[in-house]
Amino acid sequence: MMENRSHFPAEDGAKTAPALVRLENICKSYGPVQANRNICLEVHAGEILALLGENGAGKSTLMSILSGKSRQDSGTIFVDGIPAPFRSPHDALEAGIGMVYQHFMLVEAMTVTQNLLLGQAHGILNPKAMRERVLELAARYGFEIDPDAVISSLSMGERQRVEILKLLYRDCRVLILDEPTAVLTPPETKQLFSALRRMASDGKAIVFISHKMREVLDLATQISILRRGEIVDHFLRADVPGERELAERMVGRQMDAVVVQTPVAKGEVLLELDGATCGMAKDLRCRIRRGEVLAVVGVAGNGQRELVEMVTGAARPESGPDSVRILGRSWQEFVKQRPGRNGLVYIPEDRKGVATCPALDLLDNFLLTCRDEFQRFGFLDRRRAAAAAEGVMREYQVVADGLHASAGSLSGGNLQKMVLGREFYREPRLIVAENPTQGLDIGAMEEVWRRILAARSHAGVLLVTSDLREAVTLADTFAVMYRGRFIDVFSHTDTERLEAVGMMMAGIRFGEKEEERGRSGREA
């Protein structure tokens, strides 16, 4: 009440009902890092609030405080105008605040209904009534879900629906979603958004975090911007005309020029697939030369994983020995003797699960793939490695609390920059990158794009992405993957095909259904 920030539109009119949730002067520090500073925020029923900010701005921290997962150092959370100290997510749930985490917390071996039964601490369980209620809720919000399906058989989008159902089942009035669309296919995203809008119109409040400006503009009714732990701006969706303006309000400065690729001279062939087959991936044909970016686009789960495993040497091609040639050698020869420097590097999609050890510090994480460079007689030369790692951190502008910060404490963008710097340190000639900008803010994303484009001077890039925009920005050549096959491979200058990419991703070959092609015109 004593706090009065001009950018709370709701405070202007005294007639408005008390906010569902009000945060007052929330502060939270991790050691020297102040992740949240005097945050004041209100969420009203029927609102969809987008929380926007660069990587490390403190969005996830704030939401984990609101959902009871971590605790503020100071400040108060009010629920319906009454202070509510949350000691655990359980407390927050009781107060009607629930969060869908990026990494789903479901028991894989159990069914949807059984997962919903979990955590119902009190009273007698009634699975049958519960099943009914699940079906009712699912129907209400347009979720297609089979209550008896086992979680492990569900797609990411379906699992997310289960998580949301979990909250709805407990009558949550405030739903928090942290980067909910990162794991979704475009049609799943559409469905999610319409369900969220429905919930808002039912009087629930939605808070979501996203790095995709288009989605924010599409879904939000209010937008709050966090920068270095503080809320610096709060406005209505209607106040911003377009993505670029929104991005500039987020970073608080003029954005650098949009990344555009200018072709560089092509060199020798670095990767050649000639009928390569491995598991789901079948009969793949393409080649990548130095200076070239080949973007494999498609909905996740169409054989991209098998392709990547084969090219990085983790899975053996089932086709003939010469069907996969890497850096001028056959697959077998390449795997038998990999070059440490000037070889192949792989930037996996899962930064915290695969590319790094979150519990270890940055130096150890740097050594993870660079240890060959810093060993002598079996001993690691950590001092030399530290100098190199510090160089990388400087060059790639990794913001961290020194070399001895744990990788897990870095924000997504900074960690990705560190991974990129580490992998590029060995001056690779072939780069395999999987969704390299997933979860990154616009600034970091464009930075990563520039780095990848710059690497073309000495390398070829196999870019596997589900983000069409990324592909359009970076690629010289497109390969559209559907059910394990490249259904089309074409140059970025082929604008006709480029416009039809959305269709191809759904399995419709170029020119197959002329009459339907016009509809996907706004893709790309």
Next chain:
Amino acid sequence: MDGFRVVRRQTPPGWVSFAVLPAALLIALVFCSLLLMIQDKSPVKAAVVLFQGGFGSLYALQDTMLKAIPIFLCSLGVSVAFRMKVWNIGAEGQFALGGVGATWAVLTFSGLPMPLMLCLMLLCAAVAGGLWGLIPGYLRLKFGLNEIISTLMLNYIGIEFMRYLVYGPWKDPGSMGFPMTGLFPEEAVFPEVLGYVHAGLLVCVVAAVAVYVFLQRTRLGFELCVSGENPRAARYARIPYGFLLMFVLALSGALAGMAGCVEVSATFNRLQPNLCTGYGYTAIVVAWLSRLRTPSIALFSVFVAGLLVGTDNLQVDMQVPAAFGGILEGFILLCVLAGQFFHSYTLVRMGRRQGGAA
């Protein structure tokens, strides 16, 4: 509804970590006092006897050190494997094989000068223990057999094998039918270096330093830590998991084997069937208590060894049954382990919530 609920700590516990050990000990002692009072024995006197016996005098301390040496070596071994999340609970069997290896060296070579002889014994013990450790590693890689089962089962085989040798081929004809080898010659016995604490202490120091350097400085040690921390990242970085698994079990077995060597040479001066008294299992508890940190392993080894010595004393001085010593030890360790729960969790009262939704 009143009561308590378990909640994960969000900040490291601070003072709690210092308070946990004494508090756990206190609780264990209260429990044991009750047990003693049922038997009409004075708990206060028992506590004094226990402490006196384990730590109260120079003699007591030396006795404690003697027991701490094999526990420390075994514990160092299992902690290396635990670090990679390889659950080697076969230290007991590897310890027995170490005793066998050392004895074989003594029976085979004679007339060597003492330093050479002792080094040779340690080497043979390490190789024997290490090979014993390799078996579960091989079984896991080849057939996917869980190492918890195989290391445990190999304990029984290893101990029986050792007993077979002392009851059969290696039995000393001059032992009047007792199952034991002949007394080791003087050059095969670890000399005393500190009071009557023998040179096994030096073995501990060297082993501790070597393990520390290995884990902190070498490439292999680094790979081992990564494999334990995040197996998926290890695969991504092409760390040779299979090789490391074998290596870690061999190293673990070698350290337990060296403990066996020290024990036969310095404590018994011969191989005899009661060599194995559970140090290999105690070592697992110690590794767990110390959360795999080498300095803590040293401290907890001494602590647990002191408990063992102290309870032995209790039996003699207060005529409590032998089993009581075991119960007491078990209680104390259980309380300390349970206390470690509070490093990562805390209890909060479930009161009425203030901020209320209808």
